[in-house]
Amino acid sequence: MASEARNRFWIERCLMPCKKRRRRCALPAQSINFSLCSLGPFAAKIAGNMTPEQWTAVDHYFANLLVPPDPALEAALQASAAAGLPPIQVAPNQGKLLQLLAQARGARQILELGTLGGYSTIWLARALPAGGRLITLEMDPKCAEVARANIARAGLAAVVEVRLGRALDILPQLVAEGRGPFDLIFIDADKSRNPDYFPWALKLSRRGTLIIADNVVRKGAVTNATSNDPNVQGVRRFNELLAADPRMSATAIQTVGSKGYDGFVLALVIADP
Ligand code: SAH
Numbered sequence: 006m007a008s009e010a011r012n013r014f015w016i017e018r019c020l021m022p023c024k025k026r027r028r029r030c031a032l033p034a035q036s037i038n039f040s041l042c043s044l045g046p047f048a049a050k051i052a053g054n055m056t057p058e059q060w061t062a063v064d065h066y067f068a069n070l071l072v073p074p075d076p077a078l079e080a081a082l083q084a085s086a087a088a089g090l091p092p093i094q095v096a097p098n099q100g101k102l103l104q105l106l107a108q109a110r111g112a113r114q115i116l117e118l119g120t121l122g123g124y125s126t127i128w129l130a131r132a133l134p135a136g137g138r139l140i141t142l143e144m145d146p147k148c149a150e151v152a153r154a155n156i157a158r159a160g161l162a163a164v165v166e167v168r169l170g171r172a173l174d175i176l177p178q179l180v181a182e183g184r185g186p187f188d189l190i191f192i193d194a195d196k197s198r199n200p201d202y203f204p205w206a207l208k209l210s211r212r213g214t215l216i217i218a219d220n221v222v223r224k225g226a227v228t229n230a231t232s233n234d235p236n237v238q239g240v241r242r243f244n245e246l247l248a249a250d251p252r253m254s255a256t257a258i259q260t261v262g263s264k265g266y267d268g269f270v271l272a273l274v275i276a277d278p
C-alpha cells in the first residue's frame with residue numbers, strides 16, 4: 006500500500022541517525038530514548054527523538070492511519086499551492102481535530118476568521134449536520150477566490166459563505182445582521198488582532214460556544230513577555246483576556262508536527278455572554 010510505504014519512508018528517515026547512535030553506545034535494544042549517547046542526555050534527546058523530522062513522521066503515521074484521504078481536501082491543498090498561497094493551513098490531523106471538536110460540540114453554526122485556501126474551512130464544514138452553516142472571513146481577494154473554488158469542489162458551496170474583507174470590519178456587520186450565535190468560532194487570521202477579535206467573538210457566542218485560536222505558542226515565543234513581535238503580543242493579550250473573563254474556561258495545547266512547534270487555545274463560553 007502506498008500509504009504504508011510512505012509511513013515506512015518517514016519513520017526510517019527519522020530513525021536512521023538514532024539507530025546509528027544506539028549502536029554506538031549499546032543501549033538496550035528496546036530503548037527508544039537515545040539520550041545517553043555521546044551528546045549527553047539533554048542534547049541527544051533533542052537531536053534524537055525530538056526533531057522536526059520525527060514530529061513530521063509521527064504526523065504522517067497518524068494521518069495515514071486515522072485520517073482517510075479526502076480528494077476534495079487533497080485538491081484544495083494542490084490548488085492552494087498552485088495559486089502560490091503559503092502552506093500555512095492546519096495539518097491534516099489538526100484539521101481532523103477541528104472537525105471532531107465541531108462534531109463533539111454538535112456545532113450547527115460555525116464562524117472562522119482567516120480562510121486562506123479554505124482547507125480548515127472544509128474540515129469544519131464537513132462536521133456540520135444538514136442545515137448547518139459556516140461563515141469564513143478572508144481579507145485577501147486571491148485567497149478568497151481560491152477558497153471559494155476549493156469549497157465548491159468539496160460540494161460545500163451551499164453550506165459555506167466566504168466573506169471578503171477585514172475581520173474587524175465584517176464582525177460588526179455579522180452582529181448587525183443578527184447572525185449567530187455560533188457554536189464554534191475558529192480564530193486563525195492576523196494574530197496581532199486576536200485581542201480585538203475576542204469581544205466580537207463573545208458577542209457572536211452563546212453559553213456553550215467553543216472558541217479555538219490557532220498559532221498561540223509560536224515556537225515557544227508566547228512565554229516572552231517583552232517580545233516585540235506583534236503576533237506574540239496579540240496572542241499573549243488574548244490569553245490574558247480569556248484568563249480574566251469569568252464567562253470563559255480555557256486551556257492551551259502545544260503541538261509539534263509537520264507544522265513545527267505551535268499550539269491551540271481552546272476556550273469554552275461557560276456563562277451567558
Ligand atoms: N485557517 C486557514 C489558515 C489561515 S492563514 C487554514 O488553516 O486552512 C491566515 C489567513 O488570514 C490568511 O489567508 C490571511 O489573508 C487572513 N487574514 C489576515 N488578516 C486578516 C484580517 N484582518 N481579516 C481577515 N483575514 C485576514
Ligand code: DHB
Binds near residue numbers: 093
Ligand atoms: C502561519 C501559520 C498559521 O497557521 C497561520 O494561521 C498563519 C501564519 C505561519 O506559520 O506563518
Ligand code: MG
Binds near residue numbers: 094193219220
Ligand atoms: Mg493557523
